[in-house]
Amino acid sequence: MSNVILVTGGSGLVGKALQHVIETEPVGSRFGKQPNETWIFATSADGDLRDPAQTLKLFEKYKPTHVIHLAALVGGLFKNMKYKLTFLRDNILINDNVLHVSHTQKTTKLISCLSTCVFPDKVEYPLDEDKIHSGPPHESNFGYAHAKRMVDVQNHAYKEEFGCNFTSAIPTNIFGPYDNYDLEDAHVIPALVHKCYLAKKNGTPFIVSGTGKPLRQFIFSWDLAKLFIWMLREYDDVEPIILSVGEDEEVSIKEVTDAIVKAVGFEGEYSFDTSRADGQFRKPASNKKLLERIGGFQFTPFEQALDIIVKWFVENYDTARTGKKA
Ligand SMILES: NC(=O)c1ccc[n+]([C@@H]2O[C@H](COP(=O)([O-])OP(=O)(O)OC[C@H]3O[C@@H](n4cnc5c(N)ncnc54)[C@H](OP(=O)(O)O)[C@@H]3O)[C@@H](O)[C@H]2O)c1
Secondary structure, eight states, X not given: OOEEEEEETTTSHHHHHHHHHHHHSOTTSSSSOOTTEEEEEOOGGGOOTTSHHHHHHHHHHHOOSEEEEOOOOOOOHHHHHHOHHHHHHHHHHHHHHHHHHHHHTTOSEEEEEOOGGGSBSSOOSSBOGGGTTSSOBOGGGHHHHHHHHHHHHHHHHHHHHHOOOEEXXXXXXXXXXXXXXXXXXXXXXXXXXXXXXXXXXXOOOEEEESOSOOEXXXXXXXXXXHHHHHHHHHOOOSSOEXXXXXXXXXXXXXXXXXXXXXXXXXXXXXXXXXXXXXOOSOOOBOOHHHHHXXXXXXXXXHHHHHHHHHHHHHHXXXXXXXXXXX
């Protein structure tokens, strides 16, 4: 039987990582393309998923048997705070259309992508899969988090009413090639890589927003892509699953900055702008369920992954999403 795997958000950070893994892992291997598979990486140019008719047209064109749903309105802390309704509404529309059409078009399996932002602000750490709905999310990403939480609610409803094989993944902070490296709107790693690159190139000050003290778990996009491929083949449970490095792999923003300075080869001094907001201090997530289910996984060492993205960023500076064309 031939399978068609449609990846929504195929041009984004995670979509491009999936494409990389599918193209580079040996055919037939655990994370490689299977001989009976066709992979489609859709972008917003193939259809605006906020629109039901365009979503249906996309599914009618490719007739996917499986969907990895990554498309979302994604942004950093400041954009999330400024555009709460847009983040709520666009993501609700995108998700509702993709889930509904996956059901009506009889897709066999759908994996959607949540985020650790969905978890309550006041919660006992570490985060685990049972705590998603146990309190309001952090105020800074209220819109995005509520839209994402609804995917889990809908997955359960589709399963109960129609027996659909829908599930969701919860990655921690992702970084990789093809990320958004915009200086104003990027997540912390791509923003720091870009700033550090400019500081080295132009001899400008390298200023890190915040205190450098918050702790985060980061997952390299190529590792995350492999975990999505594992889910596609081996994880058939409606309950979400956290895709992350272990809790003992938490790093401070200062440690991240030091590693970026090394990877970029920046030899000047840097400073912290403590007038800028830090966001949540820490939100460690447990990857216990993942490790139990997958039976072990080799994550790329953090510094090795940083070297890969810095090299990619330098080589692709003219085409990377840096905000300069916006
Ligand atoms: N980045 C992170 O650190 C992080 C962490 C946890 C979870 N996630 C989740 O991971 C998933 C992938 O994120 P990402 O970082 O890869 O995002 P990204 O780089 O911002 O890419 C977003 C993707 O969604 C597509 N898209 C956006 N709006 C669309 C629309 N209305 N119709 C059709 N396609 C649309 C974009 O297409 P165009 O390129 O054509 O605009 C692009 O392919 C998302 O669900 C996100 O919530 C991300």
